[in-house]
Amino acid sequence: MSPRTALGDFRAYWLGTVACIGGFLFGYDSGLMGAIITFKSFQDDFHYGTHSATRTNSLVVGIQQAGAFVGCWAIWPIAARWGRRRAIMVCSAIFTLGAIIQTINSHSLGAFYFGRVVSGLGLGGSSVIISMFSSENAPKEIRGRLGSFYQLMYTFGIFTAYWVDYAVANLIGPVTRQWQIPIALQIIPAALLGIGMLTVSESVRWLAQKGRDEEAWESLKWIRADDSEETRAELKEIQLTLAQEQNARNGFQYTELLERDNFKRLSIGVVVFLCQQSVGATALAYYGPQFFKLLVGAGSSNLLLTAIFGAVKIVACGTFVLFFSERIGRKAALIGGGIFMSICMIIITILTKVDPPPGGGVVTGSGIGTVALIYANIMAYNFSWGPLPWPIVGEIFPARIKEIGIGTGVGSQWLWNFMYSFSVSYMMAAMNTYIFLFFGVADIFVVLFTVFFLKETRGLSLEEVQAVYASGAAKTVAKRASVGSEEERSSIDKTQSGHRENV
Missing domain, CATH: 1.20.1250.20 (MFS general substrate transporter like domains)
Structure with missing residues (x-):
């Protein structure tokens, strides 16, 4: 170091x-x-x-x-x-x-x-x-x-x-x-x-x-x-890691992506970003004024409500990054965030049907409640499905398919982003306030996906993450790879120690 x-x-x-x-x-x-x-x-x-x-x-x-x-x-x-x-x-x-x-x-x-x-x-x-x-x-x-x-x-x-x-x-x-x-x-x-x-x-x-x-x-x-020699040792470690990754990719065939564990990880990388886009936060970001129009009716307040929405987002995201990103379990945060967002969206649907916005710039008590729920929803998103899919996709792939895996995951993020950003305008025109119910139900499926397919990886090394996501014979291989990595790292530590003694 x-x-x-x-x-x-x-x-x-x-x-x-x-x-x-x-x-x-x-x-x-x-x-x-x-x-x-x-x-x-x-x-x-x-x-x-x-x-x-x-x-x-x-x-x-x-x-x-x-x-x-x-x-x-x-x-x-x-x-x-x-x-x-x-x-x-x-x-x-x-x-x-x-x-x-x-x-x-x-x-x-x-x-x-x-x-x-x-x-x-x-x-x-x-x-x-x-x-x-x-x-x-x-x-x-x-x-x-x-x-x-x-x-x-x-x-x-x-x-x-x-x-x-x-x-x-x-x-x-x-x-x-x-x-x-x-x-x-x-x-x-x-x-x-x-x-x-x-x-x-x-x-x-x-x-x-x-x-x-x-x-x-x-x-x-x-x-x-x-x-210093410590910095030179860091460069040697980088070179050794690159050599290991190159060895891991030698002889790679694209058909290996269809193997059970590889296909499972690729699927998770694609679906986790589908989930991120399906909770509704991206739609809210792109079409904020239109969504607030559904909640409080047409009026000049929609742009102001959208601007405040942006302020809530940055406060929530900053709080998570600075104080909570390494203190709460990823799986627990994703499950809790999904449940909370689902409840918010379903209640919004009920309120807009029981007490529809009157329009004309008049904001009712029900309208204030729905706006508050949207703000609470986006806070939960920035503690869960906003930041966490990125490190998950960055760590679940073994070195042999890491570049392809991350590229597929990030590429799918843009694909789902396009799908929702293009279709939400049509969805609002066809569904009106029931679009909130759509996102509330989608949140439920997002939670189920998290429960059954994602693993807790907070605090684990990359080698341990591979073992957690491996199954059967693949888990044994991952364990052996982890041992090999530890032995190689021990060799590096000895080299660094020798450099320090020589100095």
């Missing part, structure tokens, strides 16, 4: 912060369009009315997720050949181009959709590489905290988008710049992400994987702000 230095910690946090600007960008865009599609200025400039509003809203919000689904796969060869930093810079440039196309008042929905797809390519690619870049460079002592920055910055991005939309809706009349300003502001974090990559070093792990050992050493020295 490398000695901790104040400068090294600063550089690690700086690297994590710069990378997680991508999380802010993802969140800002997620919270942006739900309000913009309600602006009369946007509807007038792109010439569509109420008869085509549902289809247009679905495409404006959802089509970017389709681009992101493609982008999260397309970025892999770029990151493998050119490195993590360049891949993130490419994603930044692509997203910026898409944002510029969206900002131009072309009066063409086709051009706007194209800009959304281009931005999606950059967004999807960065979502994969940023987490990888951060985890490959962070000291193990703060890796979990830096990894949580992405989710926190994502939530902060949503919060910012809601309040920007609220501000322009109240300060600027129904003219073109009312919708152009929020969209153009995306360019700032996108540019900062790309430029920020120039201030940090390349992934040590990627350089070592390419056999560029001197560059890997220089990069590790810069990140740790230390050139």
Whole structure:
């Protein structure tokens, strides 16, 4: 283990912060369009009315997720050949181009959709590489905290988008710049992400994987702000781990993915993100004003309620990341969160049927109750299904299929994200307030999936996680692999001890 230095910690946090600007960008865009599609200025400039509003809203919000689904796969060869930093810079440039196309008042929905797809390519690619870049460079002592920055910055991005939309809706009349300003502001974090990559070093792990050992050493020295023998021993450990992973992948055949344990883990990786999208939080983030309209009726309060919703999200997410992320069991949190969210959604359905919102900007006691339940729901989400699927998918795959497994899981997240972001507008039009019942029932199935298929892994090493998810003969193999890993680690410890004695 490398000695901790104040400068090294600063550089690690700086690297994590710069990378997680991508999380802010993802969140800002997620919270942006739900309000913009309600602006009369946007509807007038792109010439569509109420008869085509549902289809247009679905495409404006959802089509970017389709681009992101493609982008999260397309970025892999770029990151493998050119490195993590360049891949993130490419994603930044692509997203910026898409944002510029969206900002131009072309009066063409086709051009706007194209800009959304281009931005999606950059967004999807960065979502994969940023987490990888951060985890490959962070000291193990703060890796979990830096990894949580992405989710926190994502939530902060949503919060910012809601309040920007609220501000322009109240300060600027129904003219073109009312919708152009929020969209153009995306360019700032996108540019900062790309430029920020120039201030940090390349992934040590990627350089070592390419056999560029001197560059890997220089990069590790810069990140740790230390050139001691302990830091050299850390580099040797990284090189040994890479060799072990390469050995584990030797002779890999894609048909192995159909083997029982591998297929089970791949299925879990896909379904866990389906569950994350099915609890309704993503739909609420994308279509906040429309959902609050169902709860309290049409009126100017919908944007304000959505902005407050964003504030509740960031407080809940920050509280979880800072105080609870390593203190509560993952499975227990997922089960408890699912049950609580189901109860909230079912009660909301009952209240909206017993006492429908009167409209005209009048908010009844029942309406206040449903809004409070939505806020409680999103708090539970940020303590459970918001942050926890990511570490679960990151740890359940053995080294032999790890890259394919994580790629499949993250890719499915964008697929389900697209499915819900595109369909929710139609669901609201067809189901009205019964959409809350849909999510409440979906929460029940999410809890059942957690009970029967997920394992508790908090506090376990990666080797122990593999053993927990293995079955039968596979569990024996995992146990042997764990023993081998411990023996190899013991050898590394002896090497490090020898270095210290020589010093």
